[in-house]
Structures are given as structure tokens and as C-alpha cells.
Amino acid sequence: MSQVSVKQNAKVELQPQGEKAEAKKEIVYSTEKVNLWYGKTHALHDIELDQREQEVTAIIGPSGCGKSTYIKTLNRMVEMNPDVKVTGKIYYRGQNIYDRRFPVEELRTRVGMVFQKPNPFPKSVFDNVAYGPKIHGIRDKKLLEQIVEESLKGAAIWDEVKDRLQENAFGLSGGQQQRLCIARCLAVEPDVILMDEPTSALDPKSTLKVEELVQELKAKYSIMIVTHNMQQAARISDRTAFFLNGEVVEFDKTDTIFSNPNDSRTEDYITGRFG
Template identity: 65%
Template structure:
């Protein structure tokens, strides 16, 4: 069994009076793909956004319980959020490249973190684009605008951008929901490859996608973590009737 990377214990989250996550206990393991599934409003994206404190930007949001990223208490007041987000990268639902060149998109964060050496930057850009399986398609036009890429390419660019600062964990919030089926399969293939080096947590509305790419699956329902197990178990012999009902399209 891979070592624990992120451990959530009795994690509660409130948006004002609304109790959005109810005492979530979950262990996310190193170099595994963990999929979060459940109907809209179940708390899966909220949970994902806790992992690099993206919920901080919502003023009425309050969190209690513990969320440990290895030895770092994610929600401790002393935790440096910028340093945390350097280790826990994120890819969003719709591809959102900066209105800059392909090169500058990937080089942006390393530069921001103080890297000035041009050769080093070039190395990072190439390595990141290769890891994101985009290099061959863009190597001859690195200085062209990123917005000229197709949707699927833009999303892989966003993945390359996230990889450029060499995070340990990659959070993905429905990364293929805006993409065509072939681009989706490319991203899925990429996720399987990235797993060798990164811990990946993905929110997806596509259950077949969760089944195809993840090692573990967590099923959320109205703020509860109903069931968390090996993906194979969740999709073949789930233990909770609510999980069974959800994945087979029956709602009680």
C-alpha cells in the first residue's frame, strides 16, 4: 500500500450556516488516482478545494477538523498558502490559459517563484509539455498565443503549467467536461501516466471516467462521504445501497 499523502479527519466545512461537508474521514495515498464522484451539490468539489485551500477566497467559508498533507496541517494559521499551492497544483474544468504565448504560460509560475535562468526555464517548459503529452504538437510554435490551441490542447497546456512548478499533488476539477471525446481520452491517458510521479485527485461527473482511470473512488452525497474504496469495489460490489443506487442510475 502506498504511503498516506493527504489525511482528512472529521473535516467539516460551512458556508455561513450551511454545513457543506460532514466530518469527512479519508486517506489519499501517494501516486494513486483518487476520484471524487457524486451528484451536483454533494460536496466533492468543495472537498477538492479544501486540499489546496482554494475555499479561502470565499469569505463566509469556515473549516474545522484536521486535514494533513504529510506533516503539514493544511488549515493551520501558520501554513504558507503559496507554498502549499506550489506542492498541490490544480487544473480546472474549463481550460484557462493566460493570454500569453505557450512558452510563457508554462514558464509563468517558475518565473514568479524567482527562476530567471533562461536555459533552466526552457528545460522546464520542454519537460512539462512532454509530461503533458503536448510537446510534439507545439514544439514548433512555442511563442505563438496559447489561445490559438484547441480546447483539448489548452487543457493539456494547463496541466503542463501546473506541472512546471513540480507539485506533488495534482487536483483536477472535472478536467475533461469541456472537451471532446478524443481529447478526453488523451487527458485520461495522461492521468494514468502522471500517476507514476504524482498523487492525483480528480472530481468527475463521468462515472465511466472514474472507473477507467482511478485507483480509489469516493462517493459523496449531500455533504457525506458515503463510501470510499478501491474503484473496482465501488463499481462492482459497493457496500452502501446509496452508492449502488447512484452508480446504477437508481435514486431512492
């Protein structure tokens, strides 16, 4: 009986199937060689990262890897710590925000932030949302009402609070408070929303609501979200950056990161081999 021959060491040229071209989107934030020190501790090393318009970028990585520090560099909130030193450049819409002449107040108007724990002001639901626009000089009651309604609708909480606008915001549930904080952020019409673990203090249902909201918001805003929940990053983001020991190990399309990452450290982290 004869058998087929096997071509030993035959190299077969293979072309992968199903590769798609990607539409280019404008870059909102561009980080170039950013290093950061807390006193003598070197916390961020040569960070290079882009945030594209109307996209969600997720930042993942183990505790202490520099995720939160990094997003706080984007609105210069990190400078609230007097021991911090930052080098490198971060361009927002083409302007280096670490240029001394760059107006920080304007940056913080254009770049909203949502924190891990909901932090409503001890005021009514209405006043929480109207606070930012009032600070920016809007006094017209009708206009304020309109902004509050639109912002609460934008944060998918209007139906739940429309009859409780004058009640204290602390009376809302944790999930509602977090969406109220998102509404407060939307009220000043930001360009970018930074979210630092926005669902880590919420129950699963509230988490899903915030995740759906993020998906809706990206039609109008560019969003960067720090999360410990890798499934969340996989569900809601377009791109994912994996941070480790203050470095960006890998930054790629989320589909790639969670299906076939290039770096073995990313693979080890997302599959739970460490972290």
C-alpha cells in the first residue's frame, strides 16, 4: 500500500481570513513620552497613547499600575498632589496641555470626570446638574431647566428622577447617584469624559445601565475609562490599553486585545494568569 508523501519542512504561505480595513478617526488626546514621578517614585514610564474621537478607550491593569494616575494627567488633576512631576507632552486637540500658557480651567470644562464613588453635592438633584452651567454664568431659569432635563436624559436617569428634582441627591441609590454625576458632567457640554472605575461601587444592574450609557454617549463624546472589570472593557470599549508597572504594555483594538493579544504579558493578565 502506498501512502501520500508528507512534504517535510514545507512552508505554506498563508493569508488570514476576514481582516477588515479600519476607518480613521480624529485624535482628541495624544500622549507622547509621558513620565510621572510621585516624589522619587517613578509611576509612569514613557506613556504613548491616543484617544480617538467618539471612541471608548479602556485602561486595564493590576492595582498600582498607573491607570488612574494616567487619566488624571489628562485633565491635570494629578497636579493637585504637590510632589508630582510630569515630563513629556499631552496634546488635547493639538495643544500641549502641559504648556504653562494652557488654560487649565478651560481644559476641565472640556474634559469631564466621573469617579469611582458617586460624589454628588449635598444639594438637590436639580442643583447638582445646574451647578456647572451656573458657574459658567448661565442664569436664565428656562435655559437651566432645559440643560438639566437634557443632561439627565443624556445620562439615562431622567425618567427616574423627573418627579424628584428638588429632593436631595443623597436620597438616590448608588447607581442613580453615579448617573447623576454623569449628568452633571454632561451639563457643561464636555468634549471628553474620563471615567475612573465608574462602576466598581455599583451593583450588577446599575453597572449594566452605566455600561449601556457609555455606549450611547460615545456617539457624542470621546470617553476614556479605567476599569478593573475586564469583561466590561471587552464589552464597551473600542480600544484597550494594558498598563503594567507604569508602562503601556499593549494598546490595540479591544477585539484584538481580548482575542489575540500580541504581548504575552497582556495574555497572562487578561486570562487571569497573574494580577
